[in-house]
Amino acid sequence: MTGQPTTDDQPPAPRRRVLVIAEAANPELVSVPLVGWSIANALRAHHDVHIVTQIRNRDAFLRAGLVAGRDFTAIDSEAVARPIWRLAEILRMGEGKGWTMVTALYSKLAYPHFERKLWRQFGRRIAAGEFDIVHRVTPLTPTASSLIAPRCARAGVPFVMGPLNGGVPWPKGFDAERWREREWLSYVRGLYRLSLGRRRMIRAASAIIAGSRHTASEFAAARNRLTLIPENGIDPARFSMRADQPGTLPIRCAFVGRLVPYKGPDMLIEAAEPFLRDGSMVLDMLGDGPLMPALQEMVSARGLTHAVTLHGWIDHKDLQALLSRSQLLTFPSVREFGGGVVLEAMALGVVPVIADYAGPGELVTPGTGIKVPMGSRAEVIAGFRKALAALIAAPQTIPALAAAALARVEQHFTWDRKARQIGKIYDWVLDPKGPIPQPVPLSGE
Known part of the structure; x- marks a missing residue:
């Protein structure tokens, strides 16, 4: 170009x-x-x-x-x-x-x-x-x-x-x-x-x-x-709510998307397990798909039912009400063309934590979210765990990221x-x- x-x-x-x-x-x-x-x-x-x-x-x-x-x-x-x-x-x-x-x-x-x-x-x-x-x-x-x-x-x-x-x-x-x-x-x-x-x-x-x-x-x-x-x-009328960003623990995170292998919902649970277990993080998984039974079993077997909610399919018009309850969008998808859900989260003042590849990696700029380097499955899991650990150690940094993410969407998207x-x-x-x-x-x- x-x-x-x-x-x-x-x-x-x-x-x-x-x-x-x-x-x-x-x-x-x-x-x-x-x-x-x-x-x-x-x-x-x-x-x-x-x-x-x-x-x-x-x-x-x-x-x-x-x-x-x-x-x-x-x-x-x-x-x-x-x-x-x-x-x-x-x-x-x-x-x-x-x-x-x-x-x-x-x-x-x-x-x-x-x-x-x-x-x-x-x-x-x-x-x-x-x-x-x-x-x-x-x-x-x-x-x-x-x-x-x-x-x-x-x-x-x-x-x-x-x-x-x-x-x-x-x-x-x-x-x-x-x-x-x-x-x-x-x-x-x-x-x-x-x-x-x-x-x-x-x-x-x-x-x-x-x-x-x-x-x-x-x-x-x-x-x-x-x-x-x-x-x-983004349609500002459809995404008009704003997430509460107290800068304190626990951090509420959301995954949004089809429950399919390449979007990595199982990788996310594995990466977040220590924080879900110790109460510093809770996770809402919004979406349905063929991995739902395996994820339900995974959450149950690891004793994480108190911290992970599998909501199932959500109508798009109802998405903002649930997503705006979170502070982070945790989205380890490894092959996302556009990443519309990333912009939707940013429009609500929810900070994206994404795999730095394809669409999401281009939408999220320094200061508007966290980009985890792409690598093998094990490397992506380790990268998300490291990113989450850093945010949990300093939750007071999240509100500024949220404000910058919202401003970027309003300016360009x-x-x-x-x-x-x-x-x-x-x-x-x-x-x-x-x-x-x-x-x-x-x-x-």
Whole structure:
């Protein structure tokens, strides 16, 4: 990437006419659909936006107050999308694993069908200059090519894509977790870079927004058009509570996420066991998944039931009430693309203690949280135990970290801030003077 970091404290950008492609966008879901919706909807406050999404999101858009035809168009691609999802569920046996395979099936088969239908409906309008910019927000995966990108280039309409994220390599020493997640296809994921469609898309794109440094590294051929904006953000209305930070013991910690091997809930319990046992720490585990029975047995066998509460699945709208009870988010996930839960904790004034790898390692900067060096499973456990011991020895240091974490989120990671950051990219695309802006300083910058 090139260019210098910019700030958000500048005059508002002019309104642009933007066709936003957000095939996955839904305010009532989480993960990618919530990201797609949140970015597209935030852009509406600053630009004249028409959103194109998939038909399954139509009712949620209507419930959110948008008007079909005026504010958005829902493309019915279910003839291909539905059987692809069914096939994916069969192949991963309904257990929420094998996401590389699911992404490959959908991005190579279902999504191209969606774009073909989109172009039939909007191609003439794009070519006629009805839109200043076409911005593909989802799919977030960098493996999904776009047939629309070169068509927009031929029509003289800038095509922006991103934030793109995904494909973070599995860290060394975690092959067992990789196989338990059925991530067999991840061993050959890099073959997608040979795709002719991908090369055409990259050549045609006016700007590429990467959600992480790893994803940015996959677009080295477009460095002069590449910027970095993490895809996750915060809705201040949804995360408005503030954690109590007394700076005293015991410290209440939280784990949030699916109970699966790569997120490390068992590693966390092992690392925290001495502090859970002596009463200097209590732990809330928010989430469900295939590891739940093993974790229940682990907690019981080690005599930690007085200090560890396994809450099970939590609705996202109820998350802040539970998470804001904690002082720390203890999150040893070893393969997290974006790390949205890290930003959610920071927005509540909860200090993140994370494995320094991929998304979370880029979001947490010195003074806003604690980063445990990545290593083998044993090294991660030892690193978390050391970090927790240091905080328990000096709990009075936690409130300052919490305040800095909250300030960082408010400055860079609300959805409105993100829309303003993307607006700077639009300005540059339409008048490319100097290097492409780099709006968000990440850890190490």
